[in-house]
Each structure stands twice: as C-alpha cells, then as structure tokens.
Amino acid sequence: MVSSVKGTFDLFYPEIEKWLIIEENARRIFNLFGYTEIRTPILEHTELFVRSVGSETDIVSKEMYTFLDKKGRSLTLRPENTAPVMRSVIEHKLYDSSKHNRLYYIGPQFRYERPQKGRYRQFHQIGLELLNDKTPYAEFEGIFIAKELLNSLGIGQIKVKLNSVGCPECRPHYVEVLKKYLLENESKLCSDCQKRIMSNTLRVLDCKVPSCQEIIENAPAISGNLCASCEDHFAKLQEYLEEADLSYELNTRLVRGLDYYVKNVFEITSSLLGAQDAVVGGGRYDGLLKSLGGPDIPSFGWALGVERLSLIAEIKKEAKNNVYLAWLGENEFKYALKIASVLRANKIPAVIDGEARSLKNALKKADKLGANFVVIIGEDEVKSGLLTVKNLKSGEQFAVAVENLPAFILNGDKS
Ligand SMILES: [Zn+2]
Ligand SMILES: [Zn+2]
Numbered sequence: 075m076v077s078s079v080k081g082t083f084d085l086f087y088p089e090i091e092k093w094l095i096i097e098e099n100a101r102r103i104f105n106l107f108g109y110t111e112i113r114t115p116i117l118e119h120t121e122l123f124v125r126s127v128g129s130e131t132d133i134v135s136k137e138m139y140t141f142l143d144k145k146g147r148s149l150t151l152r153p154e155n156t157a158p159v160m161r162s163v164i165e166h167k168l169y170d171s172s173k174h175n176r177l178y179y180i181g182p183q184f185r186y187e188r189p190q191k192g193r194y195r196q197f198h199q200i201g202l203e204l205l206n207d208k209t210p211y212a213e214f215e216g217i218f219i220a221k222e223l224l225n226s227l228g229i230g231q232i233k234v235k236l237n238s239v240g241c242p243e244c245r246p247h248y249v250e251v252l253k254k255y256l257l258e259n260e261s262k263l264c265s266d267c268q269k270r271i272m273s274n275t276l277r278v279l280d281c282k283v284p285s286c287q288e289i290i291e292n293a294p295a296i297s298g299n300l301c302a303s304c305e306d307h308f309a310k311l312q313e314y315l316e317e318a319d320l321s322y323e324l325n326t327r328l329v330r331g332l333d334y335y336v337k338n339v340f341e342i343t344s345s346l347l348g349a350q351d352a353v354v355g356g357g358r359y360d361g362l363l364k365s366l367g368g369p370d371i372p373s374f375g376w377a378l379g380v381e382r383l384s385l386i387a388e389i390k391k392e393a394k395n396n397v398y399l400a401w402l403g404e405n406e407f408k409y410a411l412k413i414a415s416v417l418r419a420n421k422i423p424a425v426i427d428g429e430a431r432s433l434k435n436a437l438k439k440a441d442k443l444g445a446n447f448v449v450i451i452g453e454d455e456v457k458s459g460l461l462t463v464k465n466l467k468s469g470e471q472f473a474v475a476v477e478n479l480p481a482f483i484l485n486g487d488k489s
Contacts, residue, residue: 081187081195091391092384093198097180099226100200107219109176109202114158116182120148126157126334126366130274137185151184156334156359156375157366159203164368169205178202192347192382201356201377205363208372210307213338213358214314216376220342220354221320223378228388229353231345234320237296237328238308239276241336242361244301249275251294259289276329282349295326307337334359340376346386353386354378395483396423398445400436402452410451413461413479420480440466447483 078084085093101111120140127134139151152158159177168174180200189195202219204212217234224232240248256263256271256278263271264283271278279290300308315322322340330339339357347353356376364370397417401410410426417424425443433450440448450462460473463482474482481487 079195081189083194083196089384092387092389093380095389095391096227096380096383096387097200100178100180100223103219103222103226104176104178104202107176107215109178110173112159112162112177112179112203113181114152114155114162114179116152116184117149118152118158118161120150122157122161122366123150123153126160126362127154128274128334131277133185137187139184139186153185154183155179155181155199155201155377156203156362159375160363160366160368160373163203163205164363164366169363169369169371172206175205175207176202177205192350192379192385194381198380199377200380201375203373203375205373206371207374208360210310210314210338212372212374213311213340214318216356216374217315217322217340217342218318218320220356220376220378224342224344224353224383227383228390229344229346229383229386230388232353233343233345234315234322235325235328235341235343236308236311236322237325237339238300238304238337239329239335239339239357240296240300241304244299244304245296245336248294248296248299251299252276252278255293256289262286262289279327279329290327297324297326304337311338330355330357334362334365336360344386347382350382353382393446394423395447396425396443396445397447397449397483398436398440398443399424399426400431400433400440400448400450401426402433402450403430406451406453406456409456410449413449413451413476416476417480417483420484422480422483437464449479 123134123138129135133153138153140148143149159179163169163174178201182196182198184196186195187193202216204216221234239245253271253275256275260268260271262285263278264281264286267278267281267286279293281290312322328339328341335357337358340355341352342354343351344353345351354376356374358372358374360372363373399410399414401407414424414426425445427439431439437448446466448464448466450464455461459476461476461479463472463474472482478487
C-alpha cells in the first residue's frame with residue numbers, strides 16, 4: 075500500500091463538511107465587503123519568494139519545497155499566497171482597476187515543517203489583500219472582516235493583538251537600538267537567536283524559547299521609536315477599532331514572520347488552541363508591489379490557517395432532509411428512478427442503488443447512510459400511487475401520494 079506523504083492528509087466526510095462551511099462563510103463575508111476571488115498557480119518561480127518573503131526568513135531558508143524542472147528552472151510550491159497574488163496583480167496590471175483592489179484567495183500552501191497538531195506540510199489558507207489604500211482604514215476593514223468570519227464560526231476566546239513594526243524611515247534606527255541591546259546579551263540567547271541578531275534582528279522578539287524570554291521582555295520596544303507618520307497611522311487604527319467596539323491589546327513583541335511588513339501588523343489568537351494560539355495574522359506591506367517590479371502602491375492583507383480554524387470552529391450542521399429509495403422488484407426500480415428525479419428537482423438529496431434489496435436490508439442501508447426518510451416502493455405502491463414513507467428518526471410510517479412527496483419530506487405536509 076502507498077500511503078499519503080508525511081505532513082499531508084486526506085479530507086472527506088464528515089470533516090469536509092466543516093471545511094465547506096468555513097469556506098462558504100468566508101466567501102459570503104468577503105463578498106459583503108466587495109472582495110472578489112483570485113486563484114493563482116501552486117507553482118511559482120523560486121525567485122518570487124526569495125524577493126518578497128526574504129531570503130533570511132525561515133520560510134525561504136528552510137521550509138520551501140523547491141526543485142528544478144526538466145529544463146533546469148527553479149520552481150517552488152507556494153509557501154504563502156501574498157507574493158503570488160502580488161505577482162499576478164503586476165503581471166495583469168490589476169492595480170489599474172478598482173474592481174481588483176479587494177481580492178481574496180482560498181487554497182493550499184506548502185512548507186517543509188515538522189508536522190504537529192493543526193500544522194501540516196500541505197496546509198490551507200484563506201486570505202485577503204486590499205490594494206491602493208494607504209489609510210489605516212485598510213487595516214481596520216481587514217481586522218473587522220477577520221473578526222466577522224471568526225464570529226460566524228462561533229470561535230471563542232479571541233484576542234486581537236496589534237503592533238506597529240515601523241517603516242523604512244524609522245525601523246532601521248530601531249533595529250540598530252535592538253541589535254545593540256541583543257549583542258550585549260548575546261550569551262543568554264538561544265543559538266537561533268544568536269544567528270538572528272545580525273540577519274533578522276526583529277525575529278528575535280518572536281522567539282518562544284523560555285531562556286530567551288527574559289531578554290526579550292526587557293528589550294527596548296519599538297513603540298518609543300516610531301516616526302510621526304507611523305505613530306499617527308497606528309493611533310488612528312486604534313481609534314477606529316474603539317469606535318467599532320472591537321477590543322484589542324497592544325503587543326510590542328508582535329513582529330510577524332515575514333520581511334515585507336511595515337506599519338500596522340496584527341494577529342488574532344484563540345486560547346482554545348493552546349500554546350500555538352494564532353488563528354489570523356497579517357499587516358501592511360506597502361513596499362512589496364514595488365519590490366517585485368510593480369508600481370508603488372500600498373497594500374494590506376491577512377491570512378488564516380483553515381486546519382487550525384477547523385479545530386476550534388463551533389459549527390452546527392442543520393440536518394438535511396434526505397431520502398433513501400427502497401425498491402423491491404425490477405418494475406418498481408424504474409418507477410423509483412423517476413421518484414428520485416422528482417425529489418432532486420425539489421432540492422431533496424435522494425440515494426438509490428442499482429441492486430435489489432429486501433425491505434429489511436434496505437432499511438439497514440438507509441440507517442447507515444444517515445437518511446431521514448425511506449420511501450418504500452413495492453408493487454402495491456406503484457399500482458395505487460400511494461408511497462410508503464418511513465421517518466427513520468421517529469419510526470412512524472405514512473402513506474403519501476406521489477405528487478405530495480416533496481412537500482411531505484420538506485415539511486410534513488401530506489395534502
Ligand atoms: Zn515610520
Ligand atoms: Zn531564542
């Protein structure tokens with residue numbers, strides 16, 4: 075037997091139902107805010123991620139599925155979807171049309187990480203990108219939509235965490251201040267952080283190793299080192315959130331994993347997830363489009379992991395009225411096929427098999443399928459046009475005229 079690849083999984087009923095509801099809610103809510111879907115290829119040129127995500131990040135340096143194709147080109151299975159969307163926006167000049175300023179995506183991403191609960195090598199993200207809005211309203215709208223989606227899925231114990239990571243004007247100075255402090259405390263940091271001091275200084279603030287915590291806690295915060303523009307941008311977002319009664323907390327250690335963020339970044343966590351509690355993460359990346367060869371257009375976006383979301387989503391599925399058709403002889407089979415079509419035309423799921431079964435076996439089959447009703451079709455039923463309908467939940471049995479069957483299944487209406 076050939077098994078699935080480590081870190082990947084198959085998705086099927088009933089778990090898939092949860093995923094469909096998550097995706098449905100996301101599409102509905104994105105649509106309400108004027109977003110349209112974009113689907114980009116899973117394969118991209120490796121260079122795209124090196125240039126956007128950053129060669130010093132864990133994603134690019136350790137976690138990408140990169141290979142040479144038959145012509146020796148370096149290709150990568152996308153590890154995230156923002157860079158591909160931006161590539162597409164530039165390639166098709168989507169930035170020219172305000173119709174394409176609000177985009178969302180749903181799809182698989184790939185990272186070579188150690189698989190653990192809720193974390194896979196093929197994982198799935200839902201995300202949005204908002205282009206051409208340099209105001210803090212962009213961040214507000216994005217966070218608001220994320221919160222709406224989480225609420226629609228009954229996700230509890232949510233916290234919105236905010237930070238500003240500065241801009242090209244003020245961040246270099248802060249990075250120097252932080253670097254100096256970290257170098258003074260180098261010996262107390264874990265070996266990863268010691269390497270990060272020079273290559274990816276801000277990421278040290280993100281370290282989860284216990285021995286690094288004390289150093290991080292006493293590190294100079296970026297909040298005191300922002301330029302006036304970043305400070306104002308950050309304050310406005312907080313104003314909007316307060317106005318909307320959307321509670322948040324500030325977290326000066328929130329830096330996000332990717333190089334391209336500027337100004338406001340955010341994360342939404344749920345303590346239901348335990349230690350690795352992030353559900354949604356995102357921020358502003360004004361320079362990204364330009365760095366990929368596009369025009370200088372501001373952008374903001376976030377992504378969420380569907381696997382983790384599905385672990386904590388409280389989804390109540392409505393029981394559907396579905397029917398199993400039990401037929402007893404060859405003549406009745408053809409009649410039953412017609413009845414099945416009538417039911418489906420009335421949006422009632424109907425299952426029928428090609429193999430004759432005894433009544434007892436048909437009832438067993440219906441039960442295994444989780445059907446709500448069995449319609450029994452024997453010689454008498456065909457002759458009289460009165461079908462025997464058994465409600466499998468209550469055990470009650472009814473005689474229902476053919477023309478009344480859909481109404482009866484949908485709302486118990488016999489006449
Ligand atoms: Zn700044
Ligand atoms: Zn560390």
